[in-house]
Amino acid sequence: xxxxxxxxxxxxxxxxxxxxxxxxxxxxxxxxxxxxxxxxxxxxxxxxxxxxxxxxxxxxxxxxxxxxxxxxxxxxxxxxxxxxxxxxxxxxxxxxxxxxxxxxxxxxxxxxxxxxxxxxxxxxxxxxxxxxxxxxxxxxxxxxxxxxxxxxxxxxxxxxxxxxxxxxxxxxxxxxxxxxxxxxxxxxxxxxxxxxxxxxxxxxxxxxxxxxxxxxxxxxxxxxxxxxxxxxxxxxxxxxxxxxxxxxxxxxxxxxxxxxxxxxxxxxxxxxxxxxxxxxxxxxxxxxxxxxxxxxxxxxxxxxxxxxxxxxxxxxxxxxxxxxxxxxxxxxxxxxxxxxxxxxxxxxxxxxxxxxxxxxxxxxxxxxxxxxxxxxxxxxxxxxxxxxxxxxxxxxxxxxxxxxxxxxxxxxxxxxxxxxxxxxxxxxxxxxxxxxxx
Numbered sequence: 001x002x003x004x005x006x007x008x009x010x011x012x013x014x015x016x017x018x019x020x021x022x023x024x025x026x027x028x029x030x031x032x033x034x035x036x037x038x039x040x041x042x043x044x045x046x047x048x049x050x051x052x053x054x055x056x057x058x059x060x061x062x063x064x065x066x067x068x069x070x071x072x073x074x075x076x077x078x079x080x081x082x083x084x085x086x087x088x089x090x091x092x093x094x095x096x097x098x099x100x101x102x103x104x105x106x107x108x109x110x111x112x113x114x115x116x117x118x119x120x121x122x123x124x125x126x127x128x129x130x131x132x133x134x135x136x137x138x139x140x141x142x143x144x145x146x147x148x149x150x151x152x153x154x155x156x157x158x159x160x161x162x163x164x165x166x167x168x169x170x171x172x173x174x175x176x177x178x179x180x181x182x183x184x185x186x187x188x189x190x191x192x193x194x195x196x197x198x199x200x201x202x203x204x205x206x207x208x209x210x211x212x213x214x215x216x217x218x219x220x221x222x223x224x225x226x227x228x229x230x231x232x233x234x235x236x237x238x239x240x241x242x243x244x245x246x247x248x249x250x251x252x253x254x255x256x257x258x259x260x261x262x263x264x265x266x267x268x269x270x271x272x273x274x275x276x277x278x279x280x281x282x283x284x285x286x287x288x289x290x291x292x293x294x295x296x297x298x299x300x301x302x303x304x305x306x307x308x309x310x311x312x313x314x315x316x317x318x319x320x321x322x323x324x325x326x327x328x329x330x331x332x333x334x335x336x337x338x339x340x341x342x343x344x345x346x347x348x349x350x351x352x353x354x355x356x357x358x359x360x361x362x363x364x365x366x367x368x369x370x371x372x373x374x375x376x377x378x379x380x381x382x383x384x385x386x387x388x389x390x391x392x393x394x395x396x397x398x399x400x401x402x403x404x405x406x407x408x409x410x411x412x413x414x415x416x417x418x419x420x421x422x423x424x425x426x427x428x429x430x431x432x433x434x435x436x437x438x
Contacts, residue, residue: 032169034060034068041162046076054089054319059119059269060096066119067097067170069145070162071177079177085319087184093120094147094178097133102170103161106143112136115148130180147180155179192316194220201315201325203231206260213250215257218281228262229323230302233312236328243336245329252335258282259289259332265320268311271300282332289332302326306333 035057038048047070051057060066071079080088096119113136121131132148144154156178162171194216198207210216219229236242248256258281266274277290292303300311309328316323 031061032165033057034169034171037163037169037171038070043072044070044076044162046073046080047071050076050080050088050092054085054092055265055267055270056089056092056096056119058267058273059093062269062272063096063098063119065098065100065168067099067101067172069095069097069156069172069174069178071095071174075176083184086317089317089319090120090125090183091177091179093123094118094131094133094183095174096120098122100167100170101135101172102164102166103158103172106135106158106172107137107141109135109137127182130182133178145174145178147178149180152180194223197315197323198231201231201313201323202233203315203325205234205237206231209245209253210257213253213257215254218258219261222261222263222281223321226264226320227322228264228266229321230260230262230309230311230326230330231315231323232260232309232329233325233327236309236326239328242329243331248335255282255289256330256332256335259291259330262291265322267317267322268300268314268324271295271302271311272298288334291330302330304330304332306331306336 035048035052038044038051041048051060060068079091083091098117098119101116113134115132115134118131118133120126121129123131125131129148134146134148134152134154136144136146136154138144138154138157143158145156145158146152146154156174156176159173159175162173164170195207195211198204198210210219219227245253245256261281262278263281266278271293272295274293277287277292280289280291282289292305294301294303294308301308302311307328309326309330312325312327314322314324
């Protein structure tokens with residue numbers, strides 16, 4: 001009998017442990033939102049607005065463990081002067097550390113110093129280890145931050161704690177940005193040759209199509225306003241189930257190519273968290289020719305309603321323009337509603353319609369900013385929008401304004417709370433079920 005009670009006790013403790021683990025897992029699945037953390041803090045409004053404009057906020061929010069080094073409005077103003085948005089984006093990435101550092105940890109570093117990885121290093125754009133940050137506990141109680149280059153000065157120092165979510169998100173104020181020679185000077189989207197860029201990225205067939213149809217002029221006119229280009233690679237045009245694109249009318253070919261572009265700046269990190277339908281340049285007011293996103297971990301796919309195409313790589317990320325490659329041609333049901341006919345072997349560019357008439361669509365507006373955000377500086381001269389070419393097709397309307405940000409955040413929190421409650425309830429049921437058999 002004593003042994004029976006002993007085993008019952010073990011089973012009961014096991015059930016309680018399982019319930020606690022499930023509840024903990026639910027709690028760890030919750031995510032942070034850096035712009036929400038900084039909302040209402042007037043000293044960081046400029047920093048916060050650039051987090052949203054460059055979409056670095058989406059990259060931060062996708063990290064489970066992260067330390068964000070924020071700048072006051074004064075320090076941020078000095079940083080952004082005469083910089084392109086692409087350069088500002090890299091500066092913000094270098095201020096984002098992919099580890100958790102609170103005030104206590106800053107003053108208890110092993111050997112008084114630590115080299116940590118930044119979000120800039122993770123992008124793969126950093127030369128060598130220049131995307132790492134050296135954190136050192138200096139004399140007099142100060143903690144300094146410097147680039148990884150040997151002998152680099154600690155130009156940035158810890159000022160104060162702003163906020164934290166233990167073990168996941170730490171927000172700390174620092175005195176100055178962290179910079180190094182070579183961090184700035186990214187080529188602007190307006191200065192690059194779009195077709196050359198696509199050809200070097202392995203999208204030669206797509207480049208031929210946009211040139212022969214005249215759609216390249218539409219893309220170029222949008223590159224300094226807001227554009228996300230989804231370029232199928234050459235293997236995508238060799239797929240056996242691809243319909244014969246040479247049978248499309250000139251107008252339908254233009255619509256297909258419009259379908260491969262979004263009238264907004266949406267890098268891969270932002271696509272990962274996108275919800276609902278996303279308008280393309282071909283979209284109409286009725287929602288026709290929209291896309292949706294399916295993501296799993298770092299894999300992001302675009303769903304046309306007919307097929308899915310995976311985002312393969314980033315060719316150019318220069319706010320407000322991003323060029324991504326995809327592994328399949330995006331086939332809108334509005335053009336390819338029936339079963340696709342096999343495609344012939346890829347032919348020369350001459351097989352493609354020589355030119356396409358401009359479709360009668362309206363011009364897009366720039367993607368709307370989040371509620372309450374204001375653009376803080378004018379574009380640098382290299383980012384001045386070119387005059388739209390008179391012989392290029394007009395663009396489709398931009399997407400409708402986003403809903404109230406606060407409502408979205410509250411909905412997200414409620415959803416996370418409901419999930420946690422569900423996990424906890426499941427654990428409790430397991431405990432009760434085990435107990436009932438004892």
